[in-house]
Amino acid sequence: MVLKEKIIRLATKFQDSDLEKSFPLDYCIPVYHAVSDVDVAHLKHIVQYKKVKDFESDLDELCRFFQFVTWSEFKDFHAGVFQPKKKIALLTFDDGLSEFYFNAVPVLLRKGIYAVNFINPKFNKNNELMFRGKASVILDMISGKKNIHPEIFKLLDISGISEKALKQKILKIPFEKQNLLDQIADLAEIDFEEYVKTQKPYMNLEQLRSVSRQGFGISNHGWDHPLYKDLTLEKQIENFQKGAQFLKENDFLTDSFAFPFTDFGVEKSFFDQLFQRDFFCTMGSAGIKLDSVTKNFQRIPMENGKSAQQTLKQETAYFNLKKMINRNQIYRR
Numbered sequence: 001m002v003l004k005e006k007i008i009r010l011a012t013k014f015q016d017s018d019l020e021k022s023f024p025l026d027y028c029i030p031v032y033h034a035v036s037d038v039d040v041a042h043l044k045h046i047v048q049y050k051k052v053k054d055f056e057s058d059l060d061e062l063c064r065f066f067q068f069v070t071w072s073e074f075k076d077f078h079a080g081v082f083q084p085k086k087k088i089a090l091l092t093f094d095d096g097l098s099e100f101y102f103n104a105v106p107v108l109l110r111k112g113i114y115a116v117n118f119i120n121p122k123f124n125k126n127n128e129l130m131f132r133g134k135a136s137v138i139l140d141m142i143s144g145k146k147n148i149h150p151e152i153f154k155l156l157d158i159s160g161i162s163e164k165a166l167k168q169k170i171l172k173i174p175f176e177k178q179n180l181l182d183q184i185a186d187l188a189e190i191d192f193e194e195y196v197k198t199q200k201p202y203m204n205l206e207q208l209r210s211v212s213r214q215g216f217g218i219s220n221h222g223w224d225h226p227l228y229k230d231l232t233l234e235k236q237i238e239n240f241q242k243g244a245q246f247l248k249e250n251d252f253l254t255d256s257f258a259f260p261f262t263d264f265g266v267e268k269s270f271f272d273q274l275f276q277r278d279f280f281c282t283m284g285s286a287g288i289k290l291d292s293v294t295k296n297f298q299r300i301p302m303e304n305g306k307s308a309q310q311t312l313k314q315e316t317a318y319f320n321l322k323k324m325i326n327r328n329q330i331y332r333r
């Protein structure tokens with residue numbers, strides 16, 4: 001275990017379990033991707049998604065400490081015109097996956113809990129898999145295979161034929177080099193076109209409209225899920241804008257944006273451009289953290305194999321530790 005984890009674990013032991021009191025911010029924004037009881041090849045190697053019953057327990061735990069709010073209540077709260085009875089929680093999902101439609105929405109409707117899903121509009125036609133999904137499918141298909149094509153190792157500059165080294169390398173392929181994933185798939189005889197046609201990983205337009213009609217939010221997660229810090233400012237705006245256009249055309253939410261992967265390393269100039277117009281907020285996924293861009297809200301990743309209560313307790317302990325050394329806020333140049 002690395003030192004950081006040891007320290008967090010120790011600090012968590014002394015953390016008060018009454019999260020209603022001890023949670024350090026007046027809002028809590030959990031983020032999920034999917035909920036499923038079955039193996040999903042394009043997710044299982046990149047997201048530790050929860051089973052339906054574990055997702056439900058998360059919601060029940062969160063309800064004990066927080067009051068779930070809708071998008072407009074969340075906005076009103078930040079405008080100072082909504083007075084909640086407890087600290088508030090806004091439930092969010094990323095990537096517009098069909099597991100949201102089929103597995104999460106029925107639970108949320110039953111419990112009367114609102115959620116917003118940040119989507120990459122490029123994929124709603126199910127013509128293509130997002131590159132991280134491709135990596136997961138490849139890992140799934142090559143797992144335990146005796147005869148992995150030697151060209152794949154060459155392509156990735158791996159000496160030897162270790163399956164573990166190969167998997168690690170595949171998972172690290174960045175957005176800019178996603179062509180490599182297509183080349184590996186060809187060599188491994190994986191047909192991504194066939195895969196998306198049969199699996200339909202993403203909510204299509206009709207499903208997006210349906211969840212929106214049922215009161216849920218659909219918002220922008222960038223056109224095709226690049227890592228924003230690796231893009232120039234111009235490309236960041238272009239990628240944001242292309243996603244925003246789709247949301248506008250379909251009457252979804254246009255006042256917000258959640259960064260694909262992370263907002264780490266994204267400079268103030270990007271936020272300045274967004275907030276020039278009538279725009280409410282952006283969201284990152286750095287856990288409980290403050291941000292010098294005050295309308296960039298940090299969310300708490302929940303897909304880590306732990307219960308919601310355990311995650312929030314740990315996050316709170318970590319936040320308090322960082323506070324002691326003034327590291328609980330992100331400063332942007």
Ligand SMILES: [Zn+2]
Binds near residue numbers: 094095221225260261
């Ligand atoms: Zn994402």
